[in-house]
Amino acid sequence: MEKKDNYLLQQCYHCGNQGLMEIVVKHQHTYGGPIFNKYGEEIDIDMQEYFDWILLSCPVCKKVSLVQKYSNECEYNPNTKTYGEYVDLLYPECNVNYLGVPEEIKSAFEAALKVKNIDISICLLSLRRVLEAICKEQGAEGKNLDSMIKNMLDKGILPEVMNDACWIIRQLGNDAAHAGKIRIYKSDVEQTIDFLKTIIQYLYTLPVQMDRLKVKIEKRREKQKKVQE
Numbered sequence: 158m159e160k161k162d163n164y165l166l167q168q169c170y171h172c173g174n175q176g177l178m179e180i181v182v183k184h185q186h187t188y189g190g191p192i193f194n195k196y197g198e199e200i201d202i203d204m205q206e207y208f209d210w211i212l213l214s215c216p217v218c219k220k221v222s223l224v225q226k227y228s229n230e231c232e233y234n235p236n237t238k239t240y241g242e243y244v245d246l247l248y249p250e251c252n253v254n255y256l257g258v259p260e261e262i263k264s265a266f267e268a269a270l271k272v273k274n275i276d277i278s279i280c281l282l283s284l285r286r287v288l289e290a291i292c293k294e295q296g297a298e299g300k301n302l303d304s305m306i307k308n309m310l311d312k313g314i315l316p317e318v319m320n321d322a323c324w325i326i327r328q329l330g331n332d333a334a335h336a337g338k339i340r341i342y343k344s345d346v347e348q349t350i351d352f353l354k355t356i357i358q359y360l361y362t363l364p365v366q367m368d369r370l371k372v373k374i375e376k377r378r379e380k381q382k383k384v385q386e
């Protein structure tokens with residue numbers, strides 16, 4: 158095995174370092190494949206799904222991260238030259254599913270998360286900036302963040318229930334700009350991160366996930382129909 162196979166390029170969400178992290182353990186499992194009847198005869202074949210769980214060690218802070226790699230035999234991704242490979246960070250807590258999330262939103266959100274244990278004010282300002290970036294990416298009209306959010310609600314891009322979440326993100330971002338005068342608590346920041354995470358998942362990840370599962374169910378139904386014919 159070549160040495161580079163023992164390392165994976167990853168960001169450490171304990172300390173913010175980005176670089177090659179050593180693979181401590183790799184656990185793999187494949188689901189699906191041929192289905193046999195009680196006589197040991199192959200009667201059907203299910204799509205194979207490959208899971209890799211990789212435990213990484215950070216060279217800077219020595220803490221571990223757990224990454225999940227998923228792929229299956231049906232979805233070929235020409236960019237990564239792999240069959241539908243998706244990489245998710247399961248631990249530490251930055252368990253954001255970035256599926257369908259535009260690169261600029263992802264990097265802005267990650268930049269905010271990186272400083273949450275270092276500087277609360279900068280983190281809140283960054284979260285506010287992420288919300289601004291989302292509004293722009295969604296084509297919201299308005300001169301300021303307030304009016305852009307209103308426009309997103311009017312257009313039905315965001316449901317009414319998210320209005321308060323946006324207000325909190327905006328408000329705490331403003332408070333952070335006047336750091337020192339207004340006391341901000343760490344738990345406020347944690348919750349604000351959660352609200353923004355929910356908005357990101359709602360706007361970008363859920364539609365892709367639902368679409369993907371819908372296609373899968375439809376394909377399965379078609380297959381079933383053909384078998385019955």
Ligand SMILES: [Zn+2]
Pocket residue numbers: 169170171172173174215216217218219220
């Ligand atoms: Zn680290």
